[in-house]
Every structure is written in structure tokens, then in C-alpha cells.
Amino acid sequence: MKRAVKVTVNGKAYAHEVEPRLLLVHYIRDMLGLTGTHVGCDTSNCGACTILINGRAVKSCTLLAVQAEGASIQTVEGLATDGKLHPIQEGFWEEHGLQCGFCTPGMMLTAVDLLQRNPDPTEEQIRMGIEGNLCRCTGYQHIVNSIQHAARKMRGAAGRATPR
Amino acid sequence: MIPAAFEYFSPQSVKEAIGLLEKHGDDAKILAGGHSLLPIMKLRLAQPKVIVDIGRISGLSGIKADGQKVAIGALTTHDAIERDAVLKEKCPLLAETAAVIGDMQVRNRGTIGGSAAHADPAADYPAALLALGAEIVAIGPKGTRTIPAGEFFVEMLTTALKPTEIITELRVPVLARGTGAAYQKHPHPASGYAVVGVAAVVTMSGGKCQSAAIGVTGVAGKPYRATAVEKALIGQSLDETTAAKAAAHAAEGVDPQGDLYASGQFRAHLASVYTKRAVLLAASRAK
Structure with a gap:
């Protein structure tokens, strides 16, 4: 029996009838057409499917769409506003944070959660923060540089915020 | 990977959830965060007919x-x-x-x-x-x-x-005065699960170990208290030598499980190594 699901994704409200076993990542990709969220390992290891639910990074291959009922979701498509890149996107651009790009959406959304908690992370804290995201190009150094770039930029814009 | 079909309920109260469990018996599984259950459902190692999602019941977190x-x-x-x-x-x-x-x-x-x-x-x-x-x-x-x-x-x-x-x-x-605790783990490099994980709670008095509780996970089919280690620690002043001697008993009386990553023998060895580390760290924190 199908269930009604209402969610807000990147500020836009959606309502659908879904099978309870539909995974959130498939809901986002197949029903909403937002294919920036990738399916990598499909076993909650690689982090390519990472999205933000109510501001927190989660792996959307390991959630049912029905569990997201009422939630506010952000995907990579919602990072830029008014045609202006989010600081984390700028960081990946400036610091060559992507090679093949497959892990990039998940990396960026994980980084957004990380920087919300800790606006001034050490390199080690960044590496621990993205331990749930795998880069198959192994380009981790540039990804770390990209997140540091974004952290500097976001601290500059918002002043010195304190970690939560 | 798609889970097998199931009927889904999201009760609003514990009472309602228990009612659903009574009605559906062994066919039902409880879903909380879903990070253990959904992976095995996707692999179809579990195919519950009914899911009772308790995630919307208020008062169960905090x-x-x-x-x-x-x-x-x-x-x-x-x-x-x-x-x-x-x-x-x-x-x-x-x-x-x-x-x-x-x-x-x-x-x-x-x-x-x-x-x-x-x-x-x-x-x-x-x-x-x-x-x-x-x-x-x-x-x-x-x-x-x-x-x-x-x-x-x-x-x-x-x-x-x-x-x-x-x-x-x-x-x-609540941690008592004079008691220190530590968790030391050898994570699987891919999954992050504990190949071996040891939690030590150690109470020190006058430089000697007064009591110790050692919990071990990852080694056997179920987690256990390493009672032989605990006994060997009591009355000792804890240093590298005494801790290592006691920790040598970490897998005593259990059947260490082997898998592709670590044999049972290696797990037993790791249990001793990580028990020693956890004990020494816990002792250093006992104030």
C-alpha cells in the first residue's frame, strides 16, 4: 500500500504517493529528477548519496523516503543561490577539489554539515569529518584544501562563529 | 538494492507501537534510525512483512x-x-x-x-x-x-x-571518584565496525587497582566481560608489565570468530593488545 510523503527539497514543497520500500535516494533521483545525488556503493559506505536532512548530513541510500516525511532536504542542486556558487562549491572550483566528480556532491554536503558544527576545523578534523565519503580518484588532499578554502571564506563572511 | 515489500506503520505512541507488535508478532520489525536494519533488508538478509517505524514517537530521545x-x-x-x-x-x-x-x-x-x-x-x-x-x-x-x-x-x-x-x-x-574509563578499538578499515573493541572501567585507590570491569566486543559471537582480566588486575599497580600480563587473558573462555579480515587467533591477539591499552588509559584517567 502506498503512503503519502510530503517533503521540502531545496526550498520547494513536494507531495507524492510512494511505496514504503522506496529508498530516499531513488525518490530524489527518479521521482524528483534531482540526479546530482549519486548512488555509489549502495551500502552506506561511500557517501556519494549524502544529502542534508534538517541541516544534517545523512546517507540517502540508507533511509526510506517515508522516513523523510515532513523533513527539509537539501541536495547539491540547492547549494548555489541566485546563480551564485556556495562557498564550498567555490572551494572545490578554486582548489581543484574534483577529478571525476562522482563523490563531489556528497563531499560538499558533508563538508557543509562539518563547517556548520566547526567553522574552523583543523586538517585532521576535516579528514575525520569526511571519513564517510570515499573519493575513487583518491584526490583527498585537494578536497581537504577545498574545504579549508570554504571554511576561510565562510568565516570571513559570517565573522568568527563558535562551534556548536 | 531494494528491500522486499513490507507494510509500513508509523505509530505516534509507544502504546500504539506495542499494539502493532502484538498484532503482527514475528512478522514485524521495529525501525528506529534504520542504520542496522535497512542495510540487511537491502541485502534481503531480512525480509520483514511489517515495519513499525518508531522514529516519530516523541519522548524517546534525549x-x-x-x-x-x-x-x-x-x-x-x-x-x-x-x-x-x-x-x-x-x-x-x-x-x-x-x-x-x-x-x-x-x-x-x-x-x-x-x-x-x-x-x-x-x-x-x-x-x-x-x-x-x-x-x-x-x-x-x-x-x-x-x-x-x-x-x-x-x-x-x-x-x-x-x-x-x-x-x-x-x-x-555516573562515573565515581577514583574511577577512569576508556574505549579502545581496532576498526575494520572499510566498514569501521570493531574488529575488536575494548571498554575498561578501572577504579584506583592508593596507586592500586581496586576494581575493574572490561567489556569486549567484536571478538566472539556476542560481547562479553573479560572476567579473567578483571581478576588479574585487582590489587595491581598498573603499568605496562602488569597490564599486559592481565590483558593476556582477554579472550579466555570465549570462541574467537574468524572472517576474511581477521582470523580467530588474530582477534584473540588484538583483544589482548587493546585490553592493555584500554586498561592503561582508563587507569591514567582515574582521579
């Missing part, structure tokens, strides 16, 4: 201290446990254990009640829950009961919970 004990709601996430100021002060072992579970995304969703109920032999919490002498509070059709951690983990993926019972909270003792 952490509160009442003098001697800290109560942690079953739906409290690993992330909340890792960061909670009360736990960090009163029972830092649990926060330290939560911090090394999986990764940030997993900790954002996974819950302590779900992890305990799943009873994965490589889960992190069981070591700490055993060493702390935690209590698991469960509610069922006949009311509430409190299960000591030592009786809770029955076998691999099996607990003392009845099919109609739901964990509502877990209670851990």
Missing part, C-alpha cells in the same frame, strides 16, 4: 542525569551522545564510544536503542554497556522491565528482548 545515573532515550543518536555535555562529564566512556561509531553521516541517524537491539557482534556500544553495568529499560504489553546489560546480549543478533518489547531508554552509572 539525555538526562539524576544523581547516580544518566538515562539516554532509545532514539538518541550516536552524534547526540558524542556531543552531550552531561555525558561527557558524568559518563565520558559512552560519549567516547559513540564518537568512533561509523562516520558522521551514520552517527547523525543511528540510535543507541537500535544498535543495542540489533546486537551486532561487532557493534561498539556493547563493550561500554557491559563494562559500565548499564541497564536496558524495555516496555511491552505487561509493562516496563529493566534488563542488566550482562543479561541483555544473548547471542549474535539476539537479545533478551521479547518480540513485543521496545527499548525506551538505557541507563548508565
Whole structure:
């Protein structure tokens, strides 16, 4: 029996009838057409499917769409506003944070959660923060540089915020 | 990978949830954060006909201290446990254990009640829950009961919970003066699960070990208290030599499990190594 699901994704409200076993990542990709969220390992290891639910990074291959009922979701498509890149996107651009790009959406959304908690992370804290995201190009150094770039930029814009 | 079809309920109260469990019996599985259950459903190792999603029941998450004990709601996430100021002060072992579970995304969703109920032999919490002498509070059709951690983990993926019972909270003792605790883990390099994880709670008095509780996960089919280590520690002044000697008993009386990553013999060896580390770190923290 199908269930009604209402969610807000990147500020836009959606309502659908879904099978309870539909995974959130498939809901986002197949029903909403937002294919920036990738399916990598499909076993909650690689982090390519990472999205933000109510501001927190989660792996959307390991959630049912029905569990997201009422939630506010952000995907990579919602990072830029008014045609202006989010600081984390700028960081990946400036610091060559992507090679093949497959892990990039998940990396960026994980980084957004990380920087919300800790606006001034050490390199080690960044590496621990993205331990749930795998880069198959192994380009981790540039990804770390990209997140540091974004952290500097976001601290500059918002002043010195304190970690939560 | 798509789970097999199931009927889905999202009860608003514990009472409603128990009613559903009574009605559907063995066909039903409880869904909390879903980070243990959904992966095995996607692999179709589990194909429950009915899912009872308790994620929307209010009052099942949060952490509160009442003098001697800290109560942690079953739906409290690993992330909340890792960061909670009360736990960090009163029972830092649990926060330290939560911090090394999986990764940030997993900790954002996974819950302590779900992890305990799943009873994965490589889960992190069981070591700490055993060493702390935690209590698991469960509610069922006949009311509430409190299960000591030592009786809770029955076998691999099996607990003392009845099919109609739901964990509502877990209670851990406030760390006493002179007591230190530590969790040391050898994570699987890919999954992050504990190949071996050891939690030590050590009370020191006049430079000697007065009491010790050692919880071990990952080694055997179920987590256990390393009682031979505990006995060997008592009365000792803890240094590299005495800790290593006691820790040599870490896998005594259990049947260490082997898999593709680590043989049973290697696991037994790791148990000794990580027990020594946990004991020494706990002793250094005992103030």
C-alpha cells in the first residue's frame, strides 16, 4: 500500500504517493529528477548519496523516503543561490577539489554539515569529518584544501562563529 | 538494492507501537534510525512483512542525569551522545564510544536503542554497556522491565528482548571518584565496525587497582566481560608489565570468530593488545 510523503527539497514543497520500500535516494533521483545525488556503493559506505536532512548530513541510500516525511532536504542542486556558487562549491572550483566528480556532491554536503558544527576545523578534523565519503580518484588532499578554502571564506563572511 | 515489500506503520505512541507488535508478532520489525536494519533488508538478509517505524514517537530521545545515573532515550543518536555535555562529564566512556561509531553521516541517524537491539557482534556500544553495568529499560504489553546489560546480549543478533518489547531508554552509572574509563578499538578499515573493541572501567585507590570491569566486543559471537582480566588486575599497580600480563587473558573462555579480515587467533591477539591499552588509559584517567 502506498503512503503519502510530503517533503521540502531545496526550498520547494513536494507531495507524492510512494511505496514504503522506496529508498530516499531513488525518490530524489527518479521521482524528483534531482540526479546530482549519486548512488555509489549502495551500502552506506561511500557517501556519494549524502544529502542534508534538517541541516544534517545523512546517507540517502540508507533511509526510506517515508522516513523523510515532513523533513527539509537539501541536495547539491540547492547549494548555489541566485546563480551564485556556495562557498564550498567555490572551494572545490578554486582548489581543484574534483577529478571525476562522482563523490563531489556528497563531499560538499558533508563538508557543509562539518563547517556548520566547526567553522574552523583543523586538517585532521576535516579528514575525520569526511571519513564517510570515499573519493575513487583518491584526490583527498585537494578536497581537504577545498574545504579549508570554504571554511576561510565562510568565516570571513559570517565573522568568527563558535562551534556548536 | 531494494528491500522486499513490507507494510509500513508509523505509530505516534509507544502504546500504539506495542499494539502493532502484538498484532503482527514475528512478522514485524521495529525501525528506529534504520542504520542496522535497512542495510540487511537491502541485502534481503531480512525480509520483514511489517515495519513499525518508531522514529516519530516523541519522548524517546534525549539525555538526562539524576544523581547516580544518566538515562539516554532509545532514539538518541550516536552524534547526540558524542556531543552531550552531561555525558561527557558524568559518563565520558559512552560519549567516547559513540564518537568512533561509523562516520558522521551514520552517527547523525543511528540510535543507541537500535544498535543495542540489533546486537551486532561487532557493534561498539556493547563493550561500554557491559563494562559500565548499564541497564536496558524495555516496555511491552505487561509493562516496563529493566534488563542488566550482562543479561541483555544473548547471542549474535539476539537479545533478551521479547518480540513485543521496545527499548525506551538505557541507563548508565555516573562515573565515581577514583574511577577512569576508556574505549579502545581496532576498526575494520572499510566498514569501521570493531574488529575488536575494548571498554575498561578501572577504579584506583592508593596507586592500586581496586576494581575493574572490561567489556569486549567484536571478538566472539556476542560481547562479553573479560572476567579473567578483571581478576588479574585487582590489587595491581598498573603499568605496562602488569597490564599486559592481565590483558593476556582477554579472550579466555570465549570462541574467537574468524572472517576474511581477521582470523580467530588474530582477534584473540588484538583483544589482548587493546585490553592493555584500554586498561592503561582508563587507569591514567582515574582521579
